[in-house]
Amino acid sequence: MIAGADVSVPRAFARAMAEMWVRDGIAVGEPGAFAATVTESFAAGADSAKAASALLRGSGVRARWNDVLRRDRAAALAARIRPFLAEPLLDVLAGDGSVCRALSDLGIARLAATERTGAYAESALPAATDFRPFAEDVDLSQFGASTALLSTVLHHEPDPVRLLDAVARAAVPRWIVVENCVTAEYSRPFHQFADRFFNNCLNEFGVDCVEQHRTLDEWVDLLARYGSVTIADAAFTVPGIPFPYSLLVVGL
Numbered sequence: 226m227i228a229g230a231d232v233s234v235p236r237a238f239a240r241a242m243a244e245m246w247v248r249d250g251i252a253v254g255e256p257g258a259f260a261a262t263v264t265e266s267f268a269a270g271a272d273s274a275k276a277a278s279a280l281l282r283g284s285g286v287r288a289r290w291n292d293v294l295r296r297d298r299a300a301a302l303a304a305r306i307r308p309f310l311a312e313p314l315l316d317v318l319a320g321d322g323s324v325c326r327a328l329s330d331l332g333i334a335r336l337a338a339t340e341r342t343g344a345y346a347e348s349a350l351p352a353a354t355d356f357r358p359f360a361e362d363v364d365l366s367q368f369g370a371s372t373a374l375l376s377t378v379l380h381h382e383p384d385p386v387r388l389l390d391a392v393a394r395a396a397v398p399r400w401i402v403v404e405n406c407v408t409a410e411y412s413r414p415f416h417q418f419a420d421r422f423f424n425n426c427l428n429e430f431g432v433d434c435v436e437q438h439r440t441l442d443e444w445v446d447l448l449a450r451y452g453s454v455t456i457a458d459a460a461f462t463v464p465g466i467p468f469p470y471s472l473l474v475v476g477l
């Protein structure tokens with residue numbers, strides 16, 4: 226660790242990660258010890274962070290973890306989201322498209338998606354998806370969506386209000402928001418560490434992490450500027466994710 230650094234967050238993350246590996250069937254020899262080694266190395270500075278990444282890759286944990294994220298996380302989210310959506314659904318910043326793919330597997334046919342060009346090397350989007358690249362000045366009304374999905378997107382945006390304003394301008398009547406919220410157990414620094422770990426250790430996502438994490442109440446307050454907000458689920462477990470997600474539905 227860097228001298229004088231607060232070790233409580235890396236330790237809490239290591240514990241949550243090891244528990245998640247066991248819970249979600251991601252095979253790791255000695256999960257507690259391996260999680261502590263990887264996390265301490267990641268927290269110790271740039272050079273040792275590369276070693277942490279190499280450990281995840283070389284042990285096969287990275288590949289097994291990413292498989293769970295692509296398959297099981299996406300399936301779990303699709304099952305949660307489905308009861309609240311009306312087609313066509315627009316997946317705003319759809320990432321690798323795995324959630325759209327899982328929604329399609331559940332029979333959702335009319336899907337649209339947008340993502341920043343070059344953000345993801347591979348796409349799992351179903352072929353029939355109406356995909357258009359995302360731009361800061363995008364007109365989201367072109368998708369004609371009845372539901373907008375913002376799945377673990379808002380806390381990554383330097384200006385989440387700007388993105389929400391774009392969805393509001395498109396007059397999409399229902400929004401489904403998935404967020405990982407700040408709680409007493411999962412602090413703001415914990416989520417910031419998790420973002421950096423996912424982007425710079427598990428995978429390589431070449432965009433800086435921003436500090437837009439909020440509590441569930443803070444998300445409700447922000448979303449209530451746009452419509453009526455329902456907390457569909459305050460906290461649920463998602464495969465591959467070492468902290469809970471929350472599900473909110475906004476009606477305009």
Ligand SMILES: C[S@@+](CC[C@H](N)C(=O)[O-])C[C@H]1O[C@@H](n2cnc3c(N)ncnc32)[C@H](O)[C@@H]1O
Nearest residue numbers: 318319320324344376377378381424432433434
């Ligand atoms: C965790 S991904 C979620 C993707 C997809 N909605 C899902 O749930 O699978 C976060 C989204 O935020 C965007 N993003 C912006 N800045 C980011 C950052 N620093 N780290 C990760 N994602 C970032 C990505 O383009 C991506 O679409």
